[in-house]
């Protein structure tokens with residue numbers, strides 16, 4: 537499997553050079569000139585741990601969470617205070633874990649962010665269904681949150697029990713959402729669970745839009761090697777049929793596909809922390825992507841707090857990209873939005889997309905993966921499936937390996953992918 541990712545990487549980067557991440561870290565992050573910069577904050581606490589979940593998280597304890605948030609605020613000041621004045625950024629997303637477990641500290645965190653950054657496209661928070669109560673939603677809204685994304689996974693008790701999660705009380709969620717509205721209300725679902733059929737997913741999507749969502753994210757189940765999930769993977773053919781059926785259903789209903797996995801019912805509904813050219817990440821496991829480097833913070837809550845106490849940044853690993861590596865990284869994540877605009881590429885890199893990847897784009901058109909109109913490449917249904925398929929390889933070959941190591945070692949010497 538890793539042969540596929542290795543060969544693709546060598547082909548697209550025009551080099552046998554692997555992606556090498558090392559332990560080095562900088563005190564200064566060169567984000568001053570980055571256009572379209574986004575922010576991400578990770579809160580690594582959950583009330584209980586789901587076996588299938590790959591994210592960086594530990595069981596919630598109030599004292600640990602408070603200590604962590606204090607450290608987080610110091611990290612925000614350390615990075616945000618590098619340049620004088622306020623830097624304009626697009627959006628800020630809180631992910632986890634379960635960020636609403638720190639809802640009472642949200643105002644403090646946002647005050648720290650607001651000292652250094654001017655957010656123009658809103659603030660999003662990921663919620664566990666248990667967080668969807670009127671008091672918690674009010675606390676978040678009063679702090680300035682404009683978008684929420686709720687980890688429903690499935691409205692069916694059968695699939696919740698396969699995932700080891702509690703059944704959803706959709707009536708309670710509907711009432712809380714009606715009482716405290718947000719500009720974007722997204723709901724997360726997991727598909728390709730054993731026995732799951734199109735009718736199950738259609739019911740999930742319909743229920744989501746009926747009880748207050750205006751955006752849905754439908755993720756394929758990924759069996760990460762380092763989790764102790766025992767859920768079997770769905771065969772490829774069945775998965776493809778399911779993905780195509782959901783996509784067609786959403787498009788026929790007039791929902792807009794704004795990324796491989798997400799559909800919105802209203803134009804302004806957007807929830808994506810992934811499709812951005814540059815971002816700064818704060819907190820455990822958060823990543824930072826700049827013009828020519830990528831960084832990932834330590835996964836250890838204790839070591840994170842210790843580094844910050846010592847006055848240093850909590851970076852665990854850094855990769856300094858070659859130009860071609862950065863281009864591949866750019867194209868991979870931009871393709872996640874199902875479209876690549878060659879003008880954006882040219883303005884980011886200062887070279888035409890066709891000059892760098894003309895042959896690959898011609899091949900992708902020939903294979904029916906993309907169509908081109910006026911320099912904008914749009915993924916076809918077929919292209920979206922193969923992107924999904926390749927992303928699965930990538931996730932297992934790269935993310936699985938890196939996160940698997942970072943979960944065990946706070947600051948590994950190097951990782952070669």
Ligand SMILES: C[S@@+](CC[C@H](N)C(=O)[O-])C[C@H]1O[C@@H](n2cnc3c(N)ncnc32)[C@H](O)[C@@H]1O
Pocket residue numbers: 588589590591631632633634662663664665686687688689724725726755756757758759760
């Ligand atoms: C951090 S969680 C969302 C918020 C909250 N912690 C919760 O569980 O409801 C992010 C989302 O990732 C998705 N996810 C988690 N593990 C996954 C896996 N193994 N495969 C695919 N999607 C997964 C789920 O849809 C989940 O809602």
Ligand code: SF4
Pocket residue numbers: 581582583584585586589590591593632633634664687
């Ligand atoms: S799925 Fe959500 S609640 Fe479950 S462990 Fe992962 S982050 Fe925590």
